[in-house]
Amino acid sequence: MNMIYFLIGCSILLALIFLAAFFWASKTGQHDDTYTPAVRILFDYELPEQKIPEKIDEDHF
Template sequence: MSVIYVLLAISIFVAVIFFIAFIVSVKSGQYDDSYTPSVRMLFEDELVTTKKSSTKEFKEKKTN
């Protein structure tokens, strides 16, 4: 039974070490994406068409 306590303590210790290493690597910019911004202009943008209501239509809706 004491082996379970030892293994549990060791596993929690290892998990804390990995968590600290992850936090340090995120704060140091390890996971920053430096590639995508340089090639973003090469990707095709999807055209988004929205119907804009004119100010005349807006005023008519407002007075009704």
């Protein structure tokens, strides 16, 4: 039973270390995307307007 308490303590300590590393990386800008804004102008994201087909009457068939 003592081993379970030890392993739970180790896992919580390891989780806190990873959480601190994540916050440190976010604070120092490690997750910032510096490449995409430079090439964004090369892509055309605007979709042309699509015409909505009119309702087809059953009388035409």
